Every structure is written in structure tokens, then in C-alpha cells.
Amino acid sequence: MVAEREKAWAAAASVPDPEVPCVTVADLGILRDVRVENGVATAFLTPTYSGCPAVDFIELAVETALRDAGFDARIERVISPPWTTDWITKEGREKLRAYGIAPPVKGSNSKRALFGETVVACPRCASEKTERISEFGSTACKAQYRCTSCGEPFDYFKCI
Ligand SMILES: [Zn+2]
Known part of the structure; x- marks a missing residue:
């Protein structure tokens, strides 16, 4: 199942940040993890700036990317520990x-x-x-x- 996980990770990691399209959610460290179980891919995302309107957009984009890669997709929002720019x-x-x-x-x-x-x-x-x-x-x-x-x-x- 490692291949499945890698495929799901690659799909989610390729999603660009809506505000800075030159970097991906993986580059920014927003994408914490992707797990695949029974064909369901769950992406764990940590919002950057709280209240940033981009958060909902990013979650939707990652969900869509996982669906396009052939998975049932779920998004899990991880609030703690909070994102810091160190994760870029x-x-x-x-x-x-x-x-x-x-x-x-x-x-x-x-x-x-x-x-x-x-x-x-x-x-x-x-x-x-x-x-x-x-x-x-x-x-x-x-x-x-x-x-x-x-x-x-x-x-x-x-x-x-
Ligand atoms: Zn200068």
C-alpha cells in the first residue's frame, strides 16, 4: 500500500497555494500527511494564518486533486501544533x-x-x-x- 500512499501524497502535494501559486502546499509545509485506507485518502492540512480565506480553497483543491487521482478523499484539519514559517x-x-x-x-x-x-x-x-x-x-x-x-x-x- 506504500505505492497508493505515494500516489495520494504526490497528488495532494502538487496543489499550488492560491495566493502564491509558485509554491505548493507541500512547499509551504501546510500538507502534514496523507494516509490511504481502503481506497480513502485522508489529507492532513494545517491552516497557515488563521482567518486566511485561502484555507477553505486549499482544502477543496486538495480534495479535488485526490479525487482526480482516483481516491475517495477526506480532509482533516490539524490545528495543533500551529503552522509556523519554519515549516516552509x-x-x-x-x-x-x-x-x-x-x-x-x-x-x-x-x-x-x-x-x-x-x-x-x-x-x-x-x-x-x-x-x-x-x-x-x-x-x-x-x-x-x-x-x-x-x-x-x-x-x-x-x-x-
Ligand atoms: Zn534590491
Whole structure:
């Protein structure tokens, strides 16, 4: 049954994040596990930011992906332990940077990190001379920064 499990995992893991389509739910570490029993695949998902409207969308997308792969699908929402940006994989961080979004500098649950009081390197030129323009970027999960070296604005994926 290992093959079944791998097939189900691959299907669920390929689902892109609706807000940052360059990364998948597996890259973000949202997809915790997939188990297959009697043809029923259960995906265990941990929501990122609570209240993020993307959560329902992600659950539906993963369920659909599992169905398309030939499984009866179930979604289990795992709230504890809470998701942190530490769970973003190395590959996920690379993809974020390539997409022009500064990946979280360091996973932390502290309020300080959430409000962006960290040195954020520019995803384009790697300069650390950056300034925060706005607490909220294109989505509530991101803050907007500008690089004072190359002048480019960019999104920073906030640490939580
Ligand atoms: Zn720059």
C-alpha cells in the first residue's frame, strides 16, 4: 500500500497555494500527511494564518486533486501544533525568492517577527538595506517592502 500512499501524497502535494501559486502546499509545509485506507485518502492540512480565506480553497483543491487521482478523499484539519514559517521547505524558500517574494527570515511565533522587525533581504539583489512600506502587501499574509539599494518594491512573507 506504500505505492497508493505515494500516489495520494504526490497528488495532494502538487496543489499550488492560491495566493502564491509558485509554491505548493507541500512547499509551504501546510500538507502534514496523507494516509490511504481502503481506497480513502485522508489529507492532513494545517491552516497557515488563521482567518486566511485561502484555507477553505486549499482544502477543496486538495480534495479535488485526490479525487482526480482516483481516491475517495477526506480532509482533516490539524490545528495543533500551529503552522509556523519554519515549516516552509528549503525548496519552497528558493521558489519564493525566485518569484520575487522575500521568504521568512526566521520562523518565530513572536509578535516582533510578525510585525516585520527583522532584517529582510531584497529577493532581487540580496541587499539588506530594505524598508517596510506597508504592513500588508498583496495579501494580509505579506508585508510590503522596498529595497533602498536597487529601488525595487517586493513582498515579504511574514514570519509567524
Ligand atoms: Zn534590491
